[in-house]
Amino acid sequence: xxxxxxxxxxxxxxxxxxxxxxxxxxxxxxxxxxxxxxxxxxxxxxxxxxxxxxxxxxxxxxxxxxxxxxxxxxxxxxxxxxxxxxxxxxxxxxxxxxxxxxxxxxxxxxxxxxxxxxxxxxxxxxxxxxxxxxxxxxxxxxxxxxxxxxxxxxxxxxxxxxxxxxxxxxxxxxxxxxxxxxxxxxxxxxxxxxxxxxxxxxxxxxxxxxxxxxxxxxxxxxxxxxxxxxxxxxxxxxxxxxxxxxxxxxxxxxxxxxxxxxxxxxxxxxxxxxxxxxxxxxxxxxxxxxxxxxxxxxxxxxxxxxxxxxxxxxxxxxxxxxxxxxxxxxxxxxxxxxxxxxxxxxxxxxxxxxxxxxxxxxxxxxxxxxxxxxxxxxxxxxxxxxxxxxxxxxxxxxxxxxxxxxxxxxxxxxxxxxxxxxxxxxxxxxxxxxxxxxxxxxxxxxxxxxxxxxxxxxxxxxxxxxxxxxxxxxxxxxxxxxxxxxxxxxxxxxxxxxxxxxxxxxxxxxxxxxxxxxxxxxxxxxxxxxxxxxxxxxx
Amino acid sequence: xxxxxxxxxxxxxxxxxxxxxxxxxxxxxxxxxxxxxxxxxxxxxxxxxxxxxxxxxxxxxxxxxxxxxxxxxxxxxxxxxxxxxxxxxxxxxxxxxxxxxxxxxxxxxxxxxxxxxxxxxxxxxxxxxxxxxxxxxxxxxxxxxxxxxxxxxxxxxxxxxxxxxxxxxxxxxxxxxxxxxxxxxxxxxxxxxxxxxxxxxxxxxxxxxxxxxxxxxxxxxxxxxxxxxxxxxxxxxxxxxxxxxxxxxxxxxxxxxxxxxxxxxxxxxxxxxxxxxxxxxxxxxxxxxxxxxxxx
Numbered sequence: 001x002x003x004x005x006x007x008x009x010x011x012x013x014x015x016x017x018x019x020x021x022x023x024x025x026x027x028x029x030x031x032x033x034x035x036x037x038x039x040x041x042x043x044x045x046x047x048x049x050x051x052x053x054x055x056x057x058x059x060x061x062x063x064x065x066x067x068x069x070x071x072x073x074x075x076x077x078x079x080x081x082x083x084x085x086x087x088x089x090x091x092x093x094x095x096x097x098x099x100x101x102x103x104x105x106x107x108x109x110x111x112x113x114x115x116x117x118x119x120x121x122x123x124x125x126x127x128x129x130x131x132x133x134x135x136x137x138x139x140x141x142x143x144x145x146x147x148x149x150x151x152x153x154x155x156x157x158x159x160x161x162x163x164x165x166x167x168x169x170x171x172x173x174x175x176x177x178x179x180x181x182x183x184x185x186x187x188x189x190x191x192x193x194x195x196x197x198x199x200x201x202x203x204x205x206x207x208x209x210x211x212x213x214x215x216x217x218x219x220x221x222x223x224x225x226x227x228x229x230x231x232x233x234x235x236x237x238x239x240x241x242x243x244x245x246x247x248x249x250x251x252x253x254x255x256x257x258x259x260x261x262x263x264x265x266x267x268x269x270x271x272x273x274x275x276x277x278x279x280x281x282x283x284x285x286x287x288x289x290x291x292x293x294x295x296x297x298x299x300x301x302x303x304x305x306x307x308x309x310x311x312x313x314x315x316x317x318x319x320x321x322x323x324x325x326x327x328x329x330x331x332x333x334x335x336x337x338x339x340x341x342x343x344x345x346x347x348x349x350x351x352x353x354x355x356x357x358x359x360x361x362x363x364x365x366x367x368x369x370x371x372x373x374x375x376x377x378x379x380x381x382x383x384x385x386x387x388x389x390x391x392x393x394x395x396x397x398x399x400x401x402x403x404x405x406x407x408x409x410x411x412x413x414x415x416x417x418x419x420x421x422x423x424x425x426x427x428x429x430x431x432x433x434x435x436x437x438x439x440x441x442x443x444x445x446x447x448x449x450x451x452x453x454x455x456x457x458x459x460x461x462x463x464x465x466x467x468x469x470x471x472x473x474x475x476x477x478x479x480x481x482x483x484x485x486x487x488x489x490x491x492x493x494x495x496x497x498x499x500x501x502x503x504x505x506x507x508x509x510x511x512x513x514x515x516x517x518x519x520x521x522x523x524x525x526x527x528x529x530x531x532x533x534x535x536x537x538x539x
Numbered sequence: 540x541x542x543x544x545x546x547x548x549x550x551x552x553x554x555x556x557x558x559x560x561x562x563x564x565x566x567x568x569x570x571x572x573x574x575x576x577x578x579x580x581x582x583x584x585x586x587x588x589x590x591x592x593x594x595x596x597x598x599x600x601x602x603x604x605x606x607x608x609x610x611x612x613x614x615x616x617x618x619x620x621x622x623x624x625x626x627x628x629x630x631x632x633x634x635x636x637x638x639x640x641x642x643x644x645x646x647x648x649x650x651x652x653x654x655x656x657x658x659x660x661x662x663x664x665x666x667x668x669x670x671x672x673x674x675x676x677x678x679x680x681x682x683x684x685x686x687x688x689x690x691x692x693x694x695x696x697x698x699x700x701x702x703x704x705x706x707x708x709x710x711x712x713x714x715x716x717x718x719x720x721x722x723x724x725x726x727x728x729x730x731x732x733x734x735x736x737x738x739x740x741x742x743x744x745x746x747x748x749x750x751x752x753x754x755x756x757x758x759x760x761x762x763x764x765x766x767x768x769x770x771x772x773x774x775x776x777x778x779x780x781x782x783x784x785x786x787x788x789x790x791x792x793x794x795x796x797x798x799x800x801x802x803x804x805x806x807x808x809x810x811x812x813x814x815x816x817x818x819x820x821x822x823x824x825x826x827x828x829x830x831x832x833x834x835x
Binding site for chain 1 (some may be wrong): 634667791802
């Protein structure tokens with residue numbers, strides 16, 4: 001889905017038309033024209049996606065797109081489904097980018113998708129064979145030219161033993177071309193449908209040279225046939241893999257050593273003595289990822305500490321910042337204090353400062369060697385704020401409180417001002433002191449009105465990746481913990497570390513399994529919030 | 540406050556002053572402490588941004604040197620590209636969130652159709668699960684889509700915007716749904732009798748009446764896009780496509796090569812408009828926040 005889809009709601013049918021606009025034309029209402037143009041764009045985009053998906057055999061994408069396009073056309077060109085005219089744009093986004101990704105997370109959690117198991121079996125075989133490719137000794141060389149296709153992709157044009165010219169690229173195996181001219185050097189000088197890169201350019205431009213040397217053009221669809229490569233950009237030779245793929249036996253054999261690698265049901269090729277080829281494919285592994293989360297001793301121990309800290313961080317963040325906000329609100333909800341508007345504005349400044357910048361700023365301020373906090377407030381002491389687990393936890397908590405107390409100050413100020421004045425007056429006439437009034441009237445009423453906010457704020461802190469990651473990347477590392485899990489890591493940043501999308505070994509399956517567990521935890525918390533606020537009763 | 544007037548005796552003045560200090564005066568001292576706590580980091584970053592040394596070391600002496608070197612040096616980096624990217628993504632996402640949320644809220648609030656209750660309940664359930672938790676699936680899905688439509692795959696601003704649009708839809712629709720319900724149905728009905736279509740009612744009648752909630756939702760969507768790191772980090776691959784959050788993290792994450800001065804200057808430039816907007820729209824934001832959203 002794209003921009004067009006989103007702006008779809010701008011087209012609105014003409015007033016009081018009984019029939020569908022697709023069938024009746026009562027003069028050029030501008031709303032109808034806008035609708036027509038937008039739907040034309042949506043259809044054009046949709047058809048483009050469908051054809052391109054069919055071309056690359058992505059049946060799921062093609063199917064989803066066809067369904068969406070048909071639904072969109074039916075909804076906007078008939079009068080049958082009025083509410084859907086308003087709901088469809090949002091609904092389609094929600095289904096793809098929210099509902100589907102949750103389902104997909106659930107699917108990945110049961111696979112071993114990750115580095116070493118990143119594609120289909122076919123891709124894994126190809127990758128293994130390519131890695132095993134060597135130049136065949138004493139093999140003939142063929143005159144070769146570097147060519148460029150319409151899309152700018154590089155390829156080779158080779159003159160084979162019969163004097164025919166064959167062209168191919170990295171993704172497209174060699175294929176004979178009828179219309180080609182062979183120059184005086186024996187290499188093709190003109191190839192129909194391709195631009196021949198001049199030899200001088202190949203020899204002088206280091207960027208092209210690098211690409212040319214790295215380029216391998218498969219001889220045919222069968223990876224066992226090997227590929228053409230070049231070292232000098234003028235002659236090509238056949239490279240064959242020392243590994244041979246036997247589809248019927250489901251094995252890969254190393255012709256040099258005679259080792260036979262068998263395909264396993266874990267998505268790898270493994271030899272008799274346990275040696276494993278680096279390329280693998282992803283397979284369904286059942287509950288293995290979940291079992292690893294709980295039974296792998298190093299991982300389970302680290303995750304337990306991460307989970308405990310996640311709860312502590314969320315609860316303490318909310319409790320302390322709520323407490324501070326409430327205290328400040330009580331103190332400054334006093335008409336005798338002058339310039340309260342000015343004070344309030346200064347109090348809530350941290351709230352208006354972007355959170356990620358604040359976390360990065362404190363990262364510098366807490367720096368042990370050069371940070372201003374050691375320099376100014378601890379007289380140049382060398383306190384390792386970011387390197388010690390407990391100090392780092394305290395520091396990141398401090399940062400989060402600095403960021404969020406203004407929110408509670410604002411909320412509590414508002415809530416205090418809307419307390420029933422007559423109740424408080426009655427209490428003071430009855431002789432209740434200030435602390436009694438606070439405990440018996442102010443606090444209970446305040447908690448009722450801020451309760452839902454406290455819960456949603458807890459849920460937010462529970463997944464506050466930005467502050468944790470920006471401040472200290474979740475570090476310092478827990479000794480012996482895998483995936484560089486750290487002392488200030490919360491669950492979501494642990495998932496980020498395990499997934500390894502930014503660096504290191506990726507383990508998407510394990511990360512998704514942990515995501516599923518966090519989903520469940522968040523779901524339980526939300527269910528409590530749900531009961532608390534009883535939002536369902538509203539509709 | 541209690542400045543003694545001439546006819547009062549000195550002792551009475553003294554007790555009054557003591558009482559003033561005990562009840563009101565200390566609040567000013569306390570306020571000074573809070574302001575120091577709140578404002579010091581901001582003053583420090585302002586000072587660091589004016590310090591031409593450009594590193595963390597030696598930026599502890601506040602305002603020891605003042606120069607605009609860091610600010611001018613920003614134009615030699617990708618900073619302004621990142622600002623543009625952030626604005627493009629944030630503004631598009633917030634306009635889209637407003638339009639899509641308003642349309643959905645209008646349908647839920649004004650029409651009675653089968654599946655309405657189920658739809659509302661599902662929306663409420665879906666919005667409880669943060670999208671960021673599913674970033675692995677987002678990454679793999681964009682990888683697959685990118686093979687079909689490269690413009691919607693990884694490293695595309697459009698796909699990031701699409702993700703943001705879907706992520707906030709549940710919350711936004713609920714905020715707006717509540718607000719739409721406060722607008723009496725009689726307005727719609729009278730317009731309908733006068734011959735207005737549902738589209739005219741939506742665009743000409745309801746839209747102007749719900750501007751406050753549109754502003755809140757638009758602003759929240761912008762703030763969320765502005766502050767997001769995890770999703771933008773995995774979607775936007777190349778440096779010229781980064782948003783401020785991704786780029787500025789890269790500047791200071793490595794202690795050895797950190798560009799502290801640039802970060803400080805960039806942060807000040809980016810924060811000032813945010814501060815101005817925040818205080819200009821403070822009333823709306825506070826209202827919107829208490830309606831159930833938290834800082835993003």
